[in-house]
Amino acid sequence: MSASSLLPLDQQVVVITGASSGIGLCTARLAAAWGARVVLVARSGDVLYQASRDIDDAGGLSIAVPADVASREQLEAAAQAAIQAFGRIDTWINNAGVSIYGRLDTVTEDDSRRLFETNFWGVVNGSLAALPYLKRQGGALINVGSEACEAPMPLQGMYACSKLAVKSFTDTLRVEIEGVDQRPVSVTLIQPAAMNTPHAEHAANYLGVAPMRPTPMLDPMEVADAILRAATEGGGDLKLCAGPCVGTAETPWMPPLGDRKAARPAGPQSGERPAQASEGALYQPGKSGRTHGRATT
Numbered sequence: 001m002s003a004s005s006l007l008p009l010d011q012q013v014v015v016i017t018g019a020s021s022g023i024g025l026c027t028a029r030l031a032a033a034w035g036a037r038v039v040l041v042a043r044s045g046d047v048l049y050q051a052s053r054d055i056d057d058a059g060g061l062s063i064a065v066p067a068d069v070a071s072r073e074q075l076e077a078a079a080q081a082a083i084q085a086f087g088r089i090d091t092w093i094n095n096a097g098v099s100i101y102g103r104l105d106t107v108t109e110d111d112s113r114r115l116f117e118t119n120f121w122g123v124v125n126g127s128l129a130a131l132p133y134l135k136r137q138g139g140a141l142i143n144v145g146s147e148a149c150e151a152p153m154p155l156q157g158m159y160a161c162s163k164l165a166v167k168s169f170t171d172t173l174r175v176e177i178e179g180v181d182q183r184p185v186s187v188t189l190i191q192p193a194a195m196n197t198p199h200a201e202h203a204a205n206y207l208g209v210a211p212m213r214p215t216p217m218l219d220p221m222e223v224a225d226a227i228l229r230a231a232t233e234g235g236g237d238l239k240l241c242a243g244p245c246v247g248t249a250e251t252p253w254m255p256p257l258g259d260r261k262a263a264r265p266a267g268p269q270s271g272e273r274p275a276q277a278s279e280g281a282l283y284q285p286g287k288s289g290r291t292h293g294r295a296t297t
Helices: 021-032 045-057 072-086 108-121 121-137 157-180 220-231 255-263
Strands: 013-017 037-042 061-066 091-094 139-146 187-192 235-240
Touching: 013 021, 013 072, 013 121, 013 187, 021 045, 021 061, 021 220, 037 072, 037 220, 045 061, 061 072, 072 121, 091 121, 091 220, 108 121, 108 157, 121 139, 121 157, 121 187, 139 157, 139 220, 157 187, 157 235, 187 220, 220 235
Parallel strands: 013 037, 013 091, 037 061, 091 139, 139 187, 187 235
Antiparallel strands: none
């Protein structure tokens, strides 16, 4: 799709899943500040309504729609709510996600399936709920993946698997919609590296210690800015790194070296502070309502 077909942000209606914290909340605030009408979608209704009120108090225009992205019906209802409130959808951002810290051979099947319901099927559900509206007048579909899908990721293996599925789905959908059908919809995959968000706090934890976050980390506002540029400029796959994206780039070409390097973070990721096993935000919504991790607040 030609970027010239995408509207300026101050003329757009933007739907964002996972909008109650982290990247999603950053993106919602920034989109509203730049003049977009914003639809915030997440499971945590009370936190979400407060985020919407804060946006409106700052001069923006938004609505909050509590929904679980694992449910196609709930996302279709969210799309209908956007149409009823604002009359159209110009950009739909599938951002909601959860993680699990634990070895692949210790994480339960139920927890792994729940992660995929959110991270992968949430993207599928959101994309298919949004496309009928985007196809009508053109628009942007933006899926948030992760650089983690490009290399082995010890102790967050199922998370990496889900993000690889998101990449394959998004790339294939782009070819079908833009290339085969030639419909006026831009399909973009954003692949950020580690970010300073409440990601680790919201993750399920099997480790018995609090996970340590890698450094350097991206500021989620940088990712929000990239997402909103894709809403007006289009694009294919966009990787965002706090430093050079060399760790994942070398893996396909030098597998043994990539595997050895990937094994190193397994110790640091497991941290040193004791922590009880936790389901995190797998089954219940996170309530932090914050854009950044605790260390920066």
